[in-house]
Amino acid sequence: MAQKAAVSAANSNKATKTKKSQTLYQKVDNIIRQRLIDNVWKPGDALPSEMQLADELDVSQGTVRKALNDMVTENLLFRRQGLGTFVSEHTERRALFLYFSIVGNDGSRLLPESNILSCEEKIPTPEEAEKLQLNQGDMIVQFRRIRFFNNAPTIVETISLPLEHFPGFGTDVEPPNNLFRFYQSAYGITVAKAEEHLKAVRASAEETDLLGIADGAPLLEIDRIAKMLDSRPVEWRVSHCDTSNYRYVAERG
Amino acid sequence: MAQKAAVSAANSNKATKTKKSQTLYQKVDNIIRQRLIDNVWKPGDALPSEMQLADELDVSQGTVRKALNDMVTENLLFRRQGLGTFVSEHTERRALFLYFSIVGNDGSRLLPESNILSCEEKIPTPEEAEKLQLNQGDMIVQFRRIRFFNNAPTIVETISLPLEHFPGFGTDVEPPNNLFRFYQSAYGITVAKAEEHLKAVRASAEETDLLGIADGAPLLEIDRIAKMLDSRPVEWRVSHCDTSNYRYVAERG
DNA sequence: CAGTGGTCTAGACCACGCG
DNA sequence: GCGTGGTCTAGACCACTGG
Numbered sequence A, B: 001m002a003q004k005a006a007v008s009a010a011n012s013n014k015a016t017k018t019k020k021s022q023t024l025y026q027k028v029d030n031i032i033r034q035r036l037i038d039n040v041w042k043p044g045d046a047l048p049s050e051m052q053l054a055d056e057l058d059v060s061q062g063t064v065r066k067a068l069n070d071m072v073t074e075n076l077l078f079r080r081q082g083l084g085t086f087v088s089e090h091t092e093r094r095a096l097f098l099y100f101s102i103v104g105n106d107g108s109r110l111l112p113e114s115n116i117l118s119c120e121e122k123i124p125t126p127e128e129a130e131k132l133q134l135n136q137g138d139m140i141v142q143f144r145r146i147r148f149f150n151n152a153p154t155i156v157e158t159i160s161l162p163l164e165h166f167p168g169f170g171t172d173v174e175p176p177n178n179l180f181r182f183y184q185s186a187y188g189i190t191v192a193k194a195e196e197h198l199k200a201v202r203a204s205a206e207e208t209d210l211l212g213i214a215d216g217a218p219l220l221e222i223d224r225i226a227k228m229l230d231s232r233p234v235e236w237r238v239s240h241c242d243t244s245n246y247r248y249v250a251e252r253g
Numbered sequence C: 001c002a003g004t005g006g007t008c009t010a011g012a013c014c015a016c017g018c019g
Numbered sequence D: 001g002c003g004t005g006g007t008c009t010a011g012a013c014c015a016c017t018g019g
Helices: A024-037 A052-059 A061-073 A092-098 A128-130 A181-189 A205-211 B024-037 B050-057 B061-075 B094-099 B126-131 B180-188 B205-211
Strands: A077-080 A084-087 A103-104 A114-120 A140-149 A152-162 A191-202 A218-226 A234-243 A246-252 B079-081 B084-089 B100-106 B111-121 B140-149 B151-163 B193-202 B218-226 B233-241 B248-250
Touching: A024 A052, A024 A061, A052 A061, A092 A246, A114 A246, A128 A234, A152 A205, A181 A191, A191 B193, A205 B205, A218 B218, A234 B024, A246 B084, B050 B061, B050 B084, B061 B079, B094 B180, B126 B233, B151 B205, B180 B233
Parallel strands: none
Antiparallel strands: A077 A084, A103 A246, A114 A140, A140 A152, A152 A234, A191 A218, A191 B218, A191 B248, A218 A234, A218 B193, A246 B193, B079 B084, B100 B248, B111 B140, B140 B151, B151 B233, B193 B218, B218 B233
16 A cells, blocks of 8 residues: 655644645645656656545545646646546647747647757856856857748747756757757746746847848847746747747736 | 515425526525615624524535635635624725736836826717716716836826716815725725726827837726726726836736 | 734645556 | 536635724
């Protein structure tokens, strides 16, 4: 029989107060979250059933359910009635709807194709080190690529990664189009959330050339930090988009 | 005694199937939502307690709780332990954090001041009628304003409203800086969500002049439709922002 | 103090997916 | 048929608020 990993050693009615008051379902949440971070359960895997988890952690099914539901709303897990609870994967659809906000003027969604322009390992600039929260001496791998919608060049991207987490990236293998899925399958790194900063900028001479647009045309700059399950930054990406035929969408409220 | 408004007339164990399968808490949700739309409970009001609602609607407290919690995550309601459940208001903070995405380069949040440039009632163009889902013959009120951060002109906005919902707007009274709060207090209209479309555009000659920027400088265009509780559009706003010292922020995932 | 929402439990039945 | 998650109930106790 599996040994019980009770959430709390002493759960008597008026237990001695622990320093940090944390509810039961929060403890359950943290335990499950840690197992995702440790890759105990990998993307695509089914979790044990609610009853099994409740049994193992010595809480009621309702408490497990609340913890799981919270993680479902965070898109870390998803559930299918009659089947089970599963760890989210970075599928094409997920990349398209959760982490890619550029759509056609008619609202159509499509992942653009990519061509790598350059790739190098380098010592980070102070800005890069700060954005990726690097330690002294950490290296990064940085590459630029151009992206096409229906063969029309539309986006120029500069992507920086902490080399520590991505050994051999860009030298042993060609980076694929869907990067987040690749981070997950090749390095076990799951992108859990991202913060985007947007500005309007003038196209550089190089961008003018690459995108085939007028001199000094306006481009939409998307400056994004992507973070892992434990909130550490994993990727810094700056995208410059020609929004003549495309737009960035966001929901508020 | 208040008359019971039971959610379902016949709730026997194996009730005759209704055409649309809807769960109990969804019915409760819809009833409460409709009361918000009908202004039975106004912004700032406290709802009856969970037990009272459960009693009135003839369901358990847990079912009411689930319905209320769903609406809390939608920001329609908020709860304060020991006090009660309340209808959300468009306070300054709400406007700032939920519906205003422009922050300083250092991350500071501040609502800009506004000056009205022009205001008129007019027949909508086909595009305006489509964006606001107007019927034949409906009029709109349209005004332009310029917005300042610390006295620096930064945003030029064009705002269109269906006159039907805003009688006397712009003629009887000067539109204030915080519009959403004004829609709510003066017209009983609550903005519940919004969809934003972003592009990079060149400043027009007029904008160049108003914002004191270089000729043809890039501006961030925010094209937004704001919707009421029942999802009907109430406002179309196009903002052109000088993002030299400010940026638009969004969270993903 | 009484009343509110917040947490937790236990058990029942339903709806779904698969063999 | 069986196991899964989804819904619903009933009741207990806790934590917070205000008078």
